[in-house]
Amino acid sequence: QFMASFDSKYGGFGNKPKFPSPHNFSLLLRSYQRDKKDATLKMVEKSLKEMRKGGIYDQVGFGFHRYSTDEHWLLPHFEKMLYDQAMLIIAYTEAYQVTEDPFYKEVVEEIIEYIKRDMTSPEGGFYSAEDADSDGVEGKFYVWTREEIIEILGKEDGEFYAKVYNIEAKGNFTDEATGHKTKDNIPHLKAQFFELASAYKMKRPDFKDKVYTLRKKLFLVRERRIHPLKDDKILTDWNGLMITALAKAGAALQNEDYIEMAEKAADFVLKTLRNKKGRLLKRYRKGKAGLTAHLEDYAFVTWGLIELYQASFKSKYLKDAVSLTDIMIKHFYDNKKGGFFMTADDSEKLFIRSKEIYDGAIPSGNSVACLTLQQLSQLTGNPVYLKFSEGILKAFSKEVERYPRGFSQLMIGLDYATGPSYEIVISGDPEKDDTKAMIKAIQKKFIPGKVIILRPAEDNKEIIALAPYLKDQKMKDKKATAYVCQNFACKQPVTSVKELLKNLGRE
Template identity: 55%
Template sequence: MYIPKGFKLPSSAILATTLSLCLASCNEAKVESPSTENEQNASEFSSVPHEIKNHRDAGEQTGHNHVRKVIPSSEALKKLPADGGSDFNRLVFEQSPYLLQHAGNPINWYPWGEEAFAKARKENKPVFLSVGYTTCHWCHVMEHESFEDDEVAALMNKHYVCVKVDREERPDIDNVYMSVTQMMTGRGGWPMTVIMTPEKVPFFSGTYFPKQSMMQLLPHFSGIWANEREQVFKLGEAITTDLAKLSGGQPGGDLNATHLDACYRSLASSYDGVNGGFGRRPKFPTAHNLSFLLRYYDRTGEVKALRMVEKSLEKIRQGGVYDHVGLGIHRYSTDERWFLPHFEKMLYDQALFAIANLECHQITKKEAYAKAAREIFTYVLRDMTDPEGGFYSAEDADSEGEEGKFYVWTTAELEKTLGKEDATLYARIYNFEPDGNFFEEAANRKTGGNIPHLKQRLKDIAHELKQEIDPLKSKLEGIREKLFVARKKRIHPQKDDKILTDWNGLMISAFAKGGRILNDKHYLEAATKAADYCLTTLRRKDGRLLKRSRLGVAGLPAHLEDYAFLIQGLLDLHESAFQHRHLKAAAELTDITLKHFADAENGGLFLTADDGEKLLVRAKEIYDGAIPSGNSVMALNLLRIARITGSKRYEETANKLFAAFSGFAAKSPSGCDVLMTALDFSVGPSLEIVVAGKRGEDATEQLLGAIHSSFLPNKVLLFRPTDDEKPEIANLAPFVQNQGMVNGKSAVYVCRNQACELPVTTVVQLEKTLAKALGKEK
């Protein structure tokens, strides 16, 4: 438990009970302490299996013979009282699929808002805050065990005002109280459980609690609130003071190339040389680690950095953490081998994993990485794309009351679907066992289900089977399609169909890069449609962004990540499609970000806008976990905008951002490896490349193709159409105005700080000029 320096806990009883409850929670869920050098600052784990609910569309039966109440139509909702009536609580009026999951609980849940806190003040009750997300396995477990239980609900309703928060809609709330949870317990995770005063000051925090612990916790802390109020206030004040100290950035001198070396050494020290990836179990893809290593290899020629990337991508792609039937990557592996996944699928993982594969393909030219990226795109376009163009957030791990049921196969199911011969071949290659390979730890037994996974490269398997590799690949693809068709008939896990601006920005980047690197117009079309969706549906008339959209209803103020990730996506899309509206929007959103999020005095960017809701602290985040931090991504955005426009103020702001977090970067460089990616650009050399010509002409497309196929991470790429005397691009990048074709031929201008080499008109000349500009002449 976190004890503020110099502060004495209110009583030994509070300490003893709190510690016992925290230990009960951690032991039950087998939560492991997060690594500051490896995984995100909090995560929820699935090593203890439970029968849990299937949160599908309203009305479906779960594994506990419970039927979820049907959410009323929009017209019927208008007739309900403000508290939801006898069948629902106030969450029934929300848009979040996670909140709607709890709308039929017997608990009087409130969404986060003044109504709940005013009630707590009026009735002199503490607030019970529960934070989670739609596809969170342990959130489902705690809901069934406690939040659907009448006995627990009676205690909660009697002693507390109960508030539910979707962390994906309100990352600001999650950030603040997850920091508290980590301070108080030394670990974090979801569901997050916080008990706090009506003024939002916490005095107890934890993660998952089974019913037995809840039955102790609820009356205990109600009693503490009633009988030891002064001590509660003192504890809350001490927590708030320490929290403020952690939320302001950590300056510590200038950042330079030595910090890139330190980041590499840190990742190398935690690298799993046997299985790929980093750290111990549970293992997360954190593909941005790999993107940094590719840049480090490009900078230094350190072959080990490239080998770490290649092995990690290969092992992840082979493991059960990859969906070998429906494609796409699951959230994480509960073991070191990437075999046993936590089965939910998150949009951001698809985006980051695709980007790492695309970049590795650029460097190595190996088709396997291009294929892996294409498979991710196939999954996202098929299952995660809204007809209007936006991308959905996630798919659940659970169906029919069981985690992973949708994804595993018995040998009998395999033979029924494929016939004996093909089933025998598939079971051999994908390591099926007659009694299943999916092992339940708690029950200490195999379930009978099999998770498809590879233990060898396919070419080695083909050699053992004495078969040619290409016919075997074709055979397996036909089998995969049969299994996919059969699997579609199963009850599908719930899809979280909200469209989040930040995660869409990441996916736009992935599709934009995929379009240009793989020369596939369909990927560019997907990126363009999603970008235009965000710039219309998720943008207000005053130019500012909204957080999410669902079923055509957009709302909630955007946070730093929404701006940072969408700006990045727009910049990447502009380098692929060269539509000026995307670059113009990126520049406009950058200025809005600096106006409303920048810390002008100390550098860096706050998570929330200057006119946003005031929480305990106004946090600044730099840790790059499962998702990069907004500050890290925005640092590179600012450098790219600076190179495009020639405006020094963007680069100066980026340098202040580096300084604001230099202390953290020095202590934990791989904990902010996306910031290190921005630093790599800043250290340079970085280039501005301008292609002047006419789109569609062979010479122009050949030059663009040569640039797109090369790994040139530290560059901005602009296109100057020569059939326009005053092209729109010159409004933002004036230096391109006088750059044109040479003797009627399309030309490329390679520049550093807008000082350009002589233009070149052939691919061979371009390659030589780039090598010279980057100091890589042979």
């Protein structure tokens, strides 16, 4: 289904309008990991590169707009959504892990720069969206005339920037309503930086430095314009996705700042968007939290906490993931037919409690829960969680068989269930280099079916209480020791990174 609808010229799937749909790429990367079909990886790489070059990407201030109105990613609907940034951070991070191409790492860093600068509240939570229009005109904040570019950057630099970013005197896109060009331009690239650098006979770092110096000048001028309205609600579910993304990026890119951003957001959600009974609330704005949480709030925050535990190894996050999952099972699970309802059993009584499974612009709560329940079972050693994950897969199997492409995130859960999946226990002193080297070696790799648990040599009571099987997985010869297990049957413990990767088939 993906191959049939893939746009080999511009990347992405289907015709206009084109949505990024990042979970499609995450699924395809897992498929590539299994069968190593170059065509599968090519679909992901082509799409992610074309999107970054296009007008759907804010070339001046970073971050992705919501969707493209055309097939070549030029003219976007200019709204920016938090959930898109989160899911795209995950897709580009995973592409970096698979290919080790620094291009993907740079995109992750740019999106997070945008999130940190424009979408993070003083308390550490993340705002929901930025509108498409400012001063009553869609895209006005983001477009430029050629004259403006020359005036701001000077003739020589202005013409250089205009050539690189395809800025034209008559404008580079047609107005959707009139079909005419309006002198306005959306900065976009027709080639990657390394190709452009070669065309300009410059070294790539020099070319990039020059372009980014000019970009910064335009950005500072743009900051003085009337900004699009910011939707400053802090939504629990979307924050869960961003915590997930930052934790994954922080671990894969070895960036402590990203992990700290995720921690601050998680601490805010757990403190402010949870009531005295430990139940989540749905939204927060200007000091007030409220509304009953739905399934996706629990599933997405749990996902974030599980990834954050595996990035920070602070057992409190795993503990909170367990307590939120237990609440989710108690109040949302359908014990008769399997799967989770959208609403809790004690929320406002509706005629029908519906279940959502379709993975649209954001994944469904059931799809994410299918994954987190498996991860939690591995992390804690509690097989009960697997029963509920299997219940989701059974409950929705017929829909998925009919149209798998509509359930990309659920298919990621199915891929996880298919295996191989690994429990990787690192037993050692978290401050010592040998422990850090083992953790880093695993975090940098794309190993979709793994969980990683740290058993500190000391101060380990809390993590052993959460995962009792860790009790006997101790250090050998006072060295950091790795236990690679499948379904809790462990290979011989090893004390070198090389042996660890060999045990994972990732030499």
